[in-house]
Amino acid sequence: MNKLAHIFLTLAASLAQVGSFSTDEWLKYIESFSSIDPLLYNSVIYLVDCNATDETIWLLNDLYTSKYLNLKVAQSIEQAPKGSTVLVCNAPDKNQIDISYTTFIFLTDNETIPLSFEADGFNNTKYLINSQLQIFQAIYHKATFDKVSFLRPLNGRKEESGVDLQGLQFTVGYIEYEGYVKYDEKAGFSLKFGKLFELLKKQMNFTYKAIPSKDGGYGSLLTKPTKFNGQTVTHTGLIGMLEGKEIDIGLADLSLTYSRAQKADFGGMMMLQRTILLVKKPGAGGxxxxxxxxxxxxxxxxxxxxxxxxxxxxxxxxxxxxxxxxxx
Missing domain, CATH: 1.10.287 (Helix Hairpins)
Known part of the structure; x- marks a missing residue:
């Protein structure tokens, strides 16, 4: 039995229904979860606000998982270090924490707990296991002025392709340019880049609010940085709007430069443009x-x-x- 199966054995056994299954049934049931998501495995598990089920967890740890798991008790979520797995038995005292690379597993039937809990940082994942042994991953998407959260079931789910943003609304800054981008309030974006963006909208299930570049520019480097919305802005145009958190996406025939790449993430290469040196034609001077x-x-x-x-x-x-x- 692999390491991920051991974790699910420990987690599921902490639920009240553990007595209705035999050990062999548990092992077979938990083993079927081994391919769901490798992020659920971590060699150290921090228990937060776990009480009545602690004895069962420790017993199963000694019997089955002592070679793989190291269980530790944490008085609060803040005590768990970066990069660990945190098992939360009750609603946490705080709904927001600044941490990265951490996996949170909530043992509860209250679906709002993992959805309302925000882990600010990078590469954090949240899961819920309810009393019916159903496993969900809490998905959280955030834009500048909008956010969505939902539970995605993992038990027996088929391999998914693509990303579903659940109607998240992005704020899109744009510059109209012949052949590349055109915007109409009713028809949306069109031309080369516009059609591609509309296709992404359909495939990824998001909405958008479009606003033009506030100064008509693409993103020239300022001689002196300025402050906007509490952010340091070093460029004009669309790049400056991205820096100031006025927009989520800049849609334009935007060239990639070093200074711009330091402030914005560019998509893959879409087209190549030639650079031509023009020389004035000699006159009639001989x-x-x-x-x-x-x-x-x-x-x-x-x-x-x-x-x-x-x-x-x-x-x-x-x-x-x-x-x-x-x-x-």
Whole structure:
């Protein structure tokens, strides 16, 4: 039996219905959960506000899971360190905590408890196990001005493809540009990028509120950072609106630059655009002027730097060759 099955044996045995099953039935039942979600396994389990079921948990830990699990009692959720698995037997005192990479498992029939509990941070997961031994994952999606939460059943669920955002509303900043983006209040977005965005909306089940770029710009770097909504803003246009948490998404023919990439996540490459150097056509000043046109593209100082570099490099190779010949 794998490690994940041991955890489910410990968790489910803490419920009041444990007496109605034999040990063999429990092992077979729990073993069937082994492929549900590997994130439910962690070598250290912190028990929070667990009382009457503690003896059962510790007994099963000694009998079946001593090789894999290390159970510890925590007086509150805050005492559990980052990256651990937390078993919560009752409603927590706080509905919000700042922590990352942590798995929370709630033993309750009250579905609002895991949904109302917010773990601010990164890569946190929440699960619920009720008295009917049904297992749910609490999903939480948050946008700038909206959020949704729901329970997704895991018992016997089929492999899912795609993401369902349950109608979450994003605030989208946009810039209209011929061939790329066009917006109409009734029809929504159109043209190349607009149609792709509407397709994502349908596939991922979200809604949006569209607002134009407040200054019409894409995102130029400011000479001096400013403050907006308590956030430090270093760019104009759509990138600045993302920094100031005015929008969730910027939809435009936006070029990827280093400074922009430090403040926003860009999607995958959608198209390539060529960069062309334009040179003024020589005038009617005679043949000599036309010949010099090939050199007037760059300043005299640049051509001088190229010539100096060539001379220095040639001398370096000459000296290097002399030293090599002396050692022969």
């Amino acid at each position: 043949d000599d002027y036309k010949y010099w046109a090939y050199f007037t593209v760059l300043f005299v100082e640049v051509w001088g730097a190229y010539l100096l570099s060539a001379v220095v490099f040639a001398l370096f190779l000459y000296v290097l060759t002399l030293f090599a010949l002396r050692n022969i």
